[in-house]
Amino acid sequence: MSLLTVGSVAFDALETPFGKTDKIIGGAATYITLSASYFTKDNNLVAVVGDDFPQSMINDLNQHGINTEGLEIRQGEKTFFWSGKYHDDMNTRDTVEVQLNVMEHFDPIIPDAYQDCQYLMLGNTAPAIQQKVIERLTNRPKLIVLDTMNLWIDIANADLMNLLKLVDVLVVNDEEARQLTRQPSLVKAAAKIKEMGPQTVIIKKGEHGALLFQNDQVFFAPALPLAEVFDPTGAGDTFAGGFIGHLAKTDDISFDNMKRAIIYGSAMASFCVEKFGAERIMNLTDEEIKSRVDEFVKLSAFGL
Amino acid sequence: MSLLTVGSVAFDALETPFGKTDKIIGGAATYITLSASYFTKDNNLVAVVGDDFPQSMINDLNQHGINTEGLEIRQGEKTFFWSGKYHDDMNTRDTVEVQLNVMEHFDPIIPDAYQDCQYLMLGNTAPAIQQKVIERLTNRPKLIVLDTMNLWIDIANADLMNLLKLVDVLVVNDEEARQLTRQPSLVKAAAKIKEMGPQTVIIKKGEHGALLFQNDQVFFAPALPLAEVFDPTGAGDTFAGGFIGHLAKTDDISFDNMKRAIIYGSAMASFCVEKFGAERIMNLTDEEIKSRVDEFVKLSAFGL
Numbered sequence: 159m160s161l162l163t164v165g166s167v168a169f170d171a172l173e174t175p176f177g178k179t180d181k182i183i184g185g186a187a188t189y190i191t192l193s194a195s196y197f198t199k200d201n202n203l204v205a206v207v208g209d210d211f212p213q214s215m216i217n218d219l220n221q222h223g224i225n226t227e228g229l230e231i232r233q234g235e236k237t238f239f240w241s242g243k244y245h246d247d248m249n250t251r252d253t254v255e256v257q258l259n260v261m262e263h264f265d266p267i268i269p270d271a272y273q274d275c276q277y278l279m280l281g282n283t284a285p286a287i288q289q290k291v292i293e294r295l296t297n298r299p300k301l302i303v304l305d306t307m308n309l310w311i312d313i314a315n316a317d318l319m320n321l322l323k324l325v326d327v328l329v330v331n332d333e334e335a336r337q338l339t340r341q342p343s344l345v346k347a348a349a350k351i352k353e354m355g356p357q358t359v360i361i362k363k364g365e366h367g368a369l370l371f372q373n374d375q376v377f378f379a380p381a382l383p384l385a386e387v388f389d390p391t392g393a394g395d396t397f398a399g400g401f402i403g404h405l406a407k408t409d410d411i412s413f414d415n416m417k418r419a420i421i422y423g424s425a426m427a428s429f430c431v432e433k434f435g436a437e438r439i440m441n442l443t444d445e446e447i448k449s450r451v452d453e454f455v456k457l458s459a460f461g462l
Numbered sequence: 463m464s465l466l467t468v469g470s471v472a473f474d475a476l477e478t479p480f481g482k483t484d485k486i487i488g489g490a491a492t493y494i495t496l497s498a499s500y501f502t503k504d505n506n507l508v509a510v511v512g513d514d515f516p517q518s519m520i521n522d523l524n525q526h527g528i529n530t531e532g533l534e535i536r537q538g539e540k541t542f543f544w545s546g547k548y549h550d551d552m553n554t555r556d557t558v559e560v561q562l563n564v565m566e567h568f569d570p571i572i573p574d575a576y577q578d579c580q581y582l583m584l585g586n587t588a589p590a591i592q593q594k595v596i597e598r599l600t601n602r603p604k605l606i607v608l609d610t611m612n613l614w615i616d617i618a619n620a621d622l623m624n625l626l627k628l629v630d631v632l633v634v635n636d637e638e639a640r641q642l643t644r645q646p647s648l649v650k651a652a653a654k655i656k657e658m659g660p661q662t663v664i665i666k667k668g669e670h671g672a673l674l675f676q677n678d679q680v681f682f683a684p685a686l687p688l689a690e691v692f693d694p695t696g697a698g699d700t701f702a703g704g705f706i707g708h709l710a711k712t713d714d715i716s717f718d719n720m721k722r723a724i725i726y727g728s729a730m731a732s733f734c735v736e737k738f739g740a741e742r743i744m745n746l747t748d749e750e751i752k753s754r755v756d757e758f759v760k761l762s763a764f765g766l
Contacts, residue, residue: 246646247646342550342551343688343689343690344687345687345688345689346689363670366667366670366671367670367671367682367684369687375760376687376761377760377761377762377764378671378684378687378761378762379764380671380682380684380762383648383649383673383680383682384647384649385647385649385650386647414764414765417764418764418765418766421764421766451766455766456679456681457680457681457682458681458682458684458762458764460681460683460718460721460722460725460762461718461722462722462725462755462759
């Protein structure tokens, strides 16, 4: 089934203990659609960039089967830019510079051809913008998945609370879940989020895996234990892309299929951190993904 | 097969955000043998207490089928005492008071009846004492499992390095693994520990589960997501007790069976934190354990 991803397409400049990059392609929606492209071929993007965004990068997205009809190119403006530096432990990072540029007035335009999308992934951006997307779709998608971040929990809490009533799945990390609910226990945090709207809650714990909560059921997906993490940028978005990509491909939103989807998301995220930015997830084969997923099976399978 | 556990039997006084206790029974070997008692009935303890240690507590151990012939009662001396207070997040604690008492000169005596033990669990105590146990056994056990802690890595590093060459399995938490090897990556830490001696390495990550490394294989066991952790004291020892208890019961040290053993250990640890001290693991039924293990299956099972 068709997938619509809305979020940022950006330039990133990254520094990790292993090196640094000049401006490379980044942004939540970039990682999500690229990751999803290995699962679904009906893969539609809504985002905004400036006229400094190279056609070659758009070509890269198109070559992955991503429909960029909804990628608005704002003339005379510049693309969103983020620059960050990771600490030695790779678990924390400082934002060096943010230039909102075109994102400051992002007003998502949904092409007519996207109106029938069944799966909607709202990549991290202001909740008011995310809500506009839902309102601008004539038919409600079968599944709406929302990502957000600490910034919006802080400065746009009322907007976020309204939005949460409209979505099916919330994907957040453990700190965001705690911040949103003021519950240190993730089990209680997930229960409280379900009261806010989304009936399915995914809590990402980075190197400690991810938890899926739905009704009274809970599933835990491990993260692959890695000897080296080269660059964690985009790992969470890549996870979300694998998750919704698998759901859109199979058009099955049962709990059992969501478990599989989280394993695929985790496998995609484990590739993402192997190289700078989106480089690794731009260059994957189906065989590599299959083999990585098999590693997850080996990692967590036991018989009693 | 027969299991021998050596370590501390102690008094603890605990304070958590949920309440506080007077002196209750504690000590690594107490948690280990109690946990193992649900798996193996040939369960032998070597430890030392003072003459202040109540016979009723020894009776409690005996009622769980624990052989206390090797529990030395030192007349005119006092039992090891530890008092600790947990912070609100339950992940960190302060030691309020330590009275080594009889542990200061612990010289483990192995009763003749214990000499044929096939499974040896060295609970956390000074490496020199742990090594004495191995030397005092006429026949080397089939499997020697070692626990240690940050204190010994700091102040008895040479002793610990010698000891590591003699054991098969090291059980440590993530911080201890990093401290021992100076490797932030747990994958690299496990590889380095294997160079130090033990061919199997278990790294406990508390609420984030546990990793089992052997040769080039790795297995991850999740921790059960809990709404409340009442008191984490002894959870690591209870984990170790379930692990070695299952191995001793089945007499199978294959990687596949170690995976099962870690699931049993994790299930036992999830009970331990539900009440103060060893209270919960003193009062378990086989049915409760089976049902908890089934929760682990549900938590981590997925089909592709």
